[in-house]
Amino acid sequence: MAKVKFDILESTCVPLPLENVDTDQIIPARFLSATSREGFGDNLFRDWRYLKNGEKNNDFILNNPKVGGKILVAGKNFGSGSSREHAVWAIFDYGFRAVISSFFADIFMNNSLNNGLLPIVVSDEFLQKLQELIRKDLSEKVRIDLDKQSLTILSTGEMVKFSINSYKKECLLKGLDDIDFLLSMKSQITSYEKNKILVK
């Protein structure tokens, strides 16, 4: 797992207002044969980014030269389906550091937090508003402050709060990871094993 710090992010956004974007769309299975974590960004949204003849699909948002930023503004139920962490690695490797949606799939959410990609849940209404603002003006910037758990649209000053469990927040702010934490608990784990009765 990765030790990545996250505190404040200010960036333009990439809108992807589709619902139920599953991890097979984020990174198709045929690109999962690598044995390292790097390089998956090249194939992020592969089958939407490229046409069947291998050329770029100019209609897809990531291929619009005017669009860019470190924040992906996605639709409802983002990251459903397969548990492949490669989906998060691909999004991160491409350059995103936060994903905003009104609803994330559980495994995707955990995988994101374990890789320093911040998943932010906002209301359906706010998400729709944000999508519209970005589509009208691609230079629209958003500021994410993890410590304050706030997300601000810079042009309007509108601010919403988001939730994150305090353990994970601490990990991200300090760049710590779960494995260090669990390794520090080895003696507790061993005594748990000794005391366990059911299923030896």
Added chain:
Amino acid sequence: MVRSIEDGPDVLYIDRHFIHEVTSPQAFNGLKERGITVFRPGKTLATADHNIPTQNQHLQIRDELSRNQVERLSENCKKHGIELFGLNHSKNGIVHVIGPELGYTLPGMTIVCGDSHTSTHGAFGTIAFGIGTSEVEMVLATQCILQQKPKKMKITLNGKLQKGVTSKDIIMYIISEISASGATGYFVEYCGQAITSLSMEARMTICNMSIEMGARGGLIAPDEITFDYLRRLPAIHDVENLNKAIADWKNLKSDVGAVFDKELVFDAAAINPMITYGTNPGMGMAIDGTIPLSDAKDEKPSASFIKSLDYMGFKPGMKLIGHPIDYVFIGSCTNGRIEDFRAFAEIIKGRKKAENVTALIVPGSKRVEEQMVAEGLTEIYKSAGFEVRQPGCSSCLAMNEDKIPVGKYAVSTSNRNFEGRQGPGARTLLASPLTAAAAAIIGCITDPRNLISNSKA
């Protein structure tokens, strides 16, 4: 649970960890970078299943990257002392098929695997769920995982199933009712007469697809059917006295009056054979139904709905019965067990495969493959014009060569109809083994009940 963290996740001890070639290499790399070894190698079991070919498994894997991944798994298992049922091993198979059939999946366990269909094992009354690679690394390093407590949902299915309706149809029906995200954030317990009357394999199919409505896991309380299944297994691992263990496992059930965050009740008799028409498992309907006009009640369809039907080459309001198909796939961790191949055989016996259909018949494990031969099923398949392949995940996620070509329609007994899931541009129609068999024989989408009543005099 080892420890609870205030306003944070709990530290959950893992009794059984399954790994495979695709989601484990980066976790082993992580251990190497930290200079640590696997904490409890005896609690992890490995198999190669996701990317392996289903023909000529005795030869070297042709695809270099896939071969490398399978070799890395072997190296990593050898180095860390993890038992591996790799390619060509007599116990090889899809991780969620071999865990139960080899006696590694036992009631009351916590089970994880870097695969979302780990929910399958919940059929034994286990807490089983899919994890990402960082979490695989956590389990390898400490045998524990940090986990937020999920909400609890109870789904009760009363009544009796109609003839020709299988457990695949049950779960597809539930998902179509509550949507592909209807159980996100929950662990689901399935109850009711229509559930408890099912065999273990049928229960596994239901728990398997819990993730397709967003639930991390789904479980069914162990009962006499569970214990009979376990008693018949050739081996049970990590249990000294099975009868004593069964006496303990009898207590593994929700308390009477237990409170759930959400409760849903369905009637089994209302379920028909199901088929999907779109690109997520929530987009399913009765096989003789019509595709809805919109995904939003009384409103214009969403962009996602329109995109989905465009991809499938379908129109709102269309019927699918009689629609020609090109491929049929039976297999996967959802429907790759012996009962599934028996069901398929029930319809194809004495008939011939339609000429326009290419069929991929892929057993879930070596054991299933052997059992098919022993029961004469392989012969029935051959006589009907079908070729039985070697075990693996195969066309369910098409990491190997078993891809459905662009634009072709595949009736598939697998679990996901996502865009490109079975190959770039492939169009997947999820269904039960009976519905897949009917489509394979007639060459178009067919209500399996029409063939069952004819064949069962």
